[in-house]
Amino acid sequence: MNKKGCLVLSLDFELFWGVTDSRTIEKYGPDIITGRESIPRLLKLFDKYGLHTTWGTVGMLFAGNKDELAKYIPEIKPNYDNTKLSAYKHFETIGLSEEDDKLHYAQSVIREIISHDHQEIGSHTFSHYYCREKGQTYEAFDADTMAARKIAKDIFGIDIKSFIFPRNYFNAEYLKSLKENNILAVRGNQKHFAYDKNSIISRMFRLIDTYIPVCGSKSYYREECHQDGILNLKASVFFRKYYKKLWFLEPLKMLNIKLLMTIAAKKGKVIHIWWHPHNMGSDPEIFFEQIETLFKHYKKLNAKYGFESKNMGELAEEIINEKDCNVM
Numbered sequence: 001m002n003k004k005g006c007l008v009l010s011l012d013f014e015l016f017w018g019v020t021d022s023r024t025i026e027k028y029g030p031d032i033i034t035g036r037e038s039i040p041r042l043l044k045l046f047d048k049y050g051l052h053t054t055w056g057t058v059g060m061l062f063a064g065n066k067d068e069l070a071k072y073i074p075e076i077k078p079n080y081d082n083t084k085l086s087a088y089k090h091f092e093t094i095g096l097s098e099e100d101d102k103l104h105y106a107q108s109v110i111r112e113i114i115s116h117d118h119q120e121i122g123s124h125t126f127s128h129y130y131c132r133e134k135g136q137t138y139e140a141f142d143a144d145t146m147a148a149r150k151i152a153k154d155i156f157g158i159d160i161k162s163f164i165f166p167r168n169y170f171n172a173e174y175l176k177s178l179k180e181n182n183i184l185a186v187r188g189n190q191k192h193f194a195y196d197k198n199s200i201i202s203r204m205f206r207l208i209d210t211y212i213p214v215c216g217s218k219s220y221y222r223e224e225c226h227q228d229g230i231l232n233l234k235a236s237v238f239f240r241k242y243y244k245k246l247w248f249l250e251p252l253k254m255l256n257i258k259l260l261m262t263i264a265a266k267k268g269k270v271i272h273i274w275w276h277p278h279n280m281g282s283d284p285e286i287f288f289e290q291i292e293t294l295f296k297h298y299k300k301l302n303a304k305y306g307f308e309s310k311n312m313g314e315l316a317e318e319i320i321n322e323k324d325c326n327v328m
C-alpha cells in the first residue's frame, strides 16, 4: 500500500441545477455565473501547482441544447414528496441552448476542463438527485445513474468512475447501483453527526469545525476506504468562502486546513477538500488568494514528505490495484 499522504480535491459542478428548489435566478444567478467564469482561472492554478481534481458534474450540463437534453431524461423519475426538488419541473423553464442559458448548460466548460491534464469528470447525478428524500426510490436512482453515465459517454466519450452525492445525502443502499454502473469511488461524509444531518445544530457544529476541529479526525488511511465493494473517499474539509461577519476568524480557518494537510502528509493519510465553483461568490479575489495559499502549502508538503495530489478516480484505481497485487 502506498504510504504517501494524498490530497484529493473535488468540486461539485452543477450551476443552477443545484439550487432550483432554494434560490432564485435573480438573486443567485450572478454568483453562479461568477463561479462559471472563474473556472478557466481555477484550471490554470491547478496546472501551476500540479493538482489533480474531480469535477462531480450534473449530467444535465453535458447537453448542448434542450432537445438533446430531453433525449436523456429517464423514464423513471424521482417522485419526491417535496415536488419543488424535482429538476424535471424546473426543466420546463430553461433556455433552449448554452448560448442563451449559461445557468443550465455547460458543454463548453466541460470541454475546457477535460482539455487540462489530470482533471477528471465525475458524476453529481443526472438531475441533482436527492438520495434520501421521501418519495424517490432505488429504481429511480438507478435510472438517473444510467442516464448520467450515458450522456457523458455519448457526448464526450467519458467513462464515469467517481460519484458525488448531491447535498452530501449519502445513501449506503445506493452503493449497489453505483457499483453496477462501474463507479469506483464516491465521496461520503465524515463520521460525525454534524456531517450526516442537516439540522440547525449540525450546521452550527460544521461552522465551528471550520475554525477549530471539533468534529474529530478528518484524514484517513487508504485501507479505511472500502465499503460494500466501492471506495468511499470521504470528504474531510468543505472549503468555505471568506465570511465577512467572522472576518477575524479567517486566519484560523486557513491555519486549521494547513494543519490538517500537514498531518495527512506526515502520517501518509488522505485528506479530501471540496467546494462548488460558485462558492467564491461575489468576491473571487479573496477566494483565489486563499486557495492559492493552500496550494503553496501543498507544494511544500509535496517536496518535504512526497505528499501527492490525486483525483478521486486515480486514487480509487491505485487502491484497487494495490489490493489486487496483495491478493495475488
Ligand SMILES: [Zn+2]
Residues within 6 Å of the ligand: 012, 014, 018, 124, 128, 165, 166, 167
Ligand atoms: Zn450539488
